[in-house]
Amino acid sequence: MKENNSPSGSYIIITPAKNEEKSLPGLIQSIVRQTIKPKLWVIVDDGSTDGTPEIIEDAVKKHEWIQTIRLKEGERDLGVHYSQVCIMGFDFAMEYCKRCKIEYDYIGLIDADIILEETYFERLIKEFEKNRNFGIVSGEVWNIIDEKTKRSKQRSDLPCGGARLWRRRCFEETGGYIVTYAPDSISNVKAKLKGWETRSLEGIKVISTRALGSAEGYWKEFKGFGIYSYYVGFNLFYAILKGMRYLFERPYYIGLAFLYGYFSCLILGKKRIKDEEIRHYYRHIRPREINQYYLDVIRNKLKRTKEGFKSSQFKIK
Numbered sequence: 001m002k003e004n005n006s007p008s009g010s011y012i013i014i015t016p017a018k019n020e021e022k023s024l025p026g027l028i029q030s031i032v033r034q035t036i037k038p039k040l041w042v043i044v045d046d047g048s049t050d051g052t053p054e055i056i057e058d059a060v061k062k063h064e065w066i067q068t069i070r071l072k073e074g075e076r077d078l079g080v081h082y083s084q085v086c087i088m089g090f091d092f093a094m095e096y097c098k099r100c101k102i103e104y105d106y107i108g109l110i111d112a113d114i115i116l117e118e119t120y121f122e123r124l125i126k127e128f129e130k131n132r133n134f135g136i137v138s139g140e141v142w143n144i145i146d147e148k149t150k151r152s153k154q155r156s157d158l159p160c161g162g163a164r165l166w167r168r169r170c171f172e173e174t175g176g177y178i179v180t181y182a183p184d185s186i187s188n189v190k191a192k193l194k195g196w197e198t199r200s201l202e203g204i205k206v207i208s209t210r211a212l213g214s215a216e217g218y219w220k221e222f223k224g225f226g227i228y229s230y231y232v233g234f235n236l237f238y239a240i241l242k243g244m245r246y247l248f249e250r251p252y253y254i255g256l257a258f259l260y261g262y263f264s265c266l267i268l269g270k271k272r273i274k275d276e277e278i279r280h281y282y283r284h285i286r287p288r289e290i291n292q293y294y295l296d297v298i299r300n301k302l303k304r305t306k307e308g309f310k311s312s313q314f315k316i317k
Contacts, residue, residue, distance in 0.1 A: 012040040013108035040097060041067070056068045246258050
C-alpha cells in the first residue's frame with residue numbers, strides 16, 4: 001500500500017459509523033495525519049441515512065489503505081448490535097489482510113466521534129514496546145461537557161472503548177471481540193484474566209467531539225450501564241453504591257437511570273452472561289479492585305495533605 005511507512009509495530013484499525021457526517025471528517029483528518037499510519041483502516045457504515053457514505057467513499061478514493069463495508073439500514077443501538085457491527089469490521093479487516101498478505105502487530109478500534117493527536121498511535125506503540133505485558137492500551141479521554149473539554153474520570157487500568165489498541169496476541173488469546181453488552185469492558189476483563197495488563201495512558205489525549213451521553217441521551221445511556229452491570233453479575237451492594245455515587249454527578253438523574261436499569265433486570269429476572277469467569281470477576285474480584293482503588297485515592301490525598309502541611313510549616317519557620 002503506497003501511503004504506508006513500515007514501522008517496527010504496524011497496526012490495523014476499524015471504525016463503526018452511523019450517521020456521523022458531522023464527526024467523521026475530523027476523525028479521518030486525524031488518522032491521515034498520524035506519524036505512523038495504519039496498514040489498513042476499515043470503516044463500517046452501519047446503514048447511515050445522512051452524508052456519511054459519501055464522506056467514507058471520498059476517503060477510500062484518496063487513500064488505498066482505507067476500506068469500507070456498508071450494512072443495511074437499522075436503528076442506532078449501542079448494546080449487542082454495536083459489538084456485532086464491530087465484529088463484522090474486524091472479520092473483514094483480518095480476511096483482507098490475509099488475502100493481501102498485510103502483516104500487523106496491533107489491532108485498534110476507534111469510534112467515529114474521536115479526534116486523535118498526530119502522534120497517538122506512535123506513542124501507544126512505543127508504550128507497548130516498553131512493556132511487553134501490555135495487552136490493551138488507550139490514551140485519556142477528554143469529553144465535551146457544557147461546551148468545555150474536561151478529562152473523563154477513568155481508572156488508569158481501564159482503556160477507553162472508543163480509542164483502544166490491542167496487542168494482536170492479546171486480542172487472539174482473549175477470543176477477539178465478543179458479541180455482548182459493553183464488549184470493551186468484557187475485553188478488558190478477559191485480558192486481565194489471561195495475565196495481560198490494560199492501561200489508560202496519562203498524557204496521551206483523546207478528544208470525544210460528542211458530549212458525554214448526547215448520542216442516546218443521558219437517561220438511556222446510564223440505564224444501559226445499569227443493565228450491563230446486572231448482565232455481567234455485578235455485586236448488588238456495589239451496584240447500589242455506584243448508583244448512589246452517580247446521584248452526586250451532573251446531571252443528577254443519571255444515578256436514577258443506572259439504578260432503574262439494574263433493578264428492572266433484577267425484578268424481571270433477566271438472564272445474565274453465561275461466561276462463568278466473567279461473572280466470578282464482577283462478583284468477587286471487581287469489588288476488591290474498587291476497594292483498593294478508593295483506598296489508594298484516600299492514601300494519596302492524605303499524603304498530599306501531609307506534604308502540604310509540612311511545607312507550610314517550613315515556610316512559617
